[in-house]
Amino acid sequence: MYSVCKVCSGMSKQSYLLAIGLVLISVCLGAEINLQSGFYSADTGNETTFLSKNRLDAEFTISPFVQLKIGSKAETSDFTIDSFPQNRWMNNYMAVSYGGEILKAEAGYRNILFGASQNMQLYPRWNPVTDFRRNAQHQVMLNLDAEYAGFVIDGYVATKNLLANPIEYTYDFVTDTNVPNMLPSKSHDELYAGAGIAFQLHPSITLGGGYGHKQSNFTDSDVYSSSEYFLYSQAEHKLSPSSRISGSINWKHINGEAIRDEARNNLLSSIRYQQSFGFGLNGFVSFMNDICSDDQVKQVWLVSNYIRSHLQYHFGYDPVGASYLLAGAVIVPEKESETWFVESNMHLIGNVYGNTGYSYRKNLENYYQIKLSYFFNHFSECYLQSFVKDLAGNKDLQSYYGLGVSIRL
Amino acid sequence: MRCKIILIILSLLVMLSGFACKKAVWVEYKIDRNSCNGCGECIRVCPNDAVYLDSDGKAVIDQTKCTQCAKCVVVCPNKAIY
Secondary structure, three states, X not given: OHHHHHHHHHOOHHHHHHHHXXXXXXXXXXXXXXXXXXXXEEEOOOOEEEEEEEEEEEEXXXXXXXXXXXXXXEEEEOOOOOOOOOOEEEEEEEEEEEEOOOEEEEEEEEXXXXXXXXXXXXXXXXXXXXXXXXXXXXXXXXXXXXXXXXXXXXXXXXXXXXXXXXXXXXXXXXXXXXXXXXXXXXXXXXXXXXXXXXXXXXXXXXXXXXXXXXXXXXXXXXOXXXXXXXXXXXXXXXXXXXXXXXXXXXXXXXXXXOOOHHXXXXXXXXXXXXXXEEOOEEEEEEEEEEEEEOOOOOOEEEEEEXXXXXXXXXXXXXXXXOOEEEEEEEEEHXXXXXXXXXXXXXXXXXXXXXXXXXEEXXXXXXXXXXXXXXXXXXOOEEEEEEEEEXXXXXXXXXXXXXXXXXXXX | OHHHHHHHHHHHXXXXXXXXXXXXXXXXXXEOOOOOXXXXXXXXXXXXXXXXXXXXXXXXXXXXXXXXXXXXXXXXXXXXXX
């Protein structure tokens, strides 16, 4: 209990008010609400801390055409865990969407509050003597889609504002050290805007293209500004009642001071094959290829290949269909990255389910998980959970033990 | 039938381009949108504010600010960054 209070006291009052406000709005509007709360003891080898993870998702249908979505996620711990630079953070989201027959629109606001500000370098190559401590990120988005006579026209505008405290370092010759000077808070703004058009050539083939622009005032210059235009095609085909193949090709030309010449023309292609083998066995294989070149196409470079495969077996004995065995792999040869994973979720007795998982990430970690859940109904559960990360490089084991609840109202 | 032929040609093209080109001498990270669940862990660890969530709630890596530190790759629970 002491730990809970200690951690909770670390969160700002504003964060709590915001979370409580979101819950109240959701309840008042009679929304479909999902609430998740988990409390863990995290042992990182040297120290043990208390970690709390909370999440709220709510969706409310105001009219047949208008929907309101609200989301909030918060995490707090005594000190930083893993490679996360902050021990507290909160992500809130609210959006109103309109879905008519011809016009679809969505306006949203998102913020990310970095409860514990941390250094970030916004001038990685141009000005190594200034650090920034980021405190909060605010984002406002507006999307419009119009569909008419087989054409879909879409447009978007988004602004992102990052509040940060700059710290300038000056070298002191007497003490032979860099002396930090705190400067007044600075607001870094980015504006994203773009438009596109797509045409359905065939019920399963779509062609499209568009233009996007990003204006940024980071570093008080146009270094991070960019513009791009793109063309794409997507196709999907049902090969048989139990198999489906889909693919896409996206070509993008991007211009910007920070974009390397060799990467100005980018071609991203993907293929995905899904197969249902019957008797509860399903799977898919997807392959993505990313290549690029400069404007003169002197040389075409392979950025990466990405292969992902999943195979899942649903056990027939579970009337709800929630018992399964899943195995998969994600391989990126160019980055020497390999991940293999297996997960099982089994109906044990009554309303009790057991979940176990293991994943191996080459040169990164072995991850083990076990979870025991009791379901009140199809969508609400309370659980005991433990997961262990065995990190590469002779680092200490990270062990997490906790309990939580997930409720749908 | 026409769609089937296009997809077969597309598959061959993708396979061919996937192995025929010279490997880039630099690194660039992208996000598999089908696998991203919008959890935001990549935003937490990014030291350059180079990741954001778009209107679909999917993470996007801003290539102008990314310094290829790969911190986001490590924390992604769905292994969606490649």
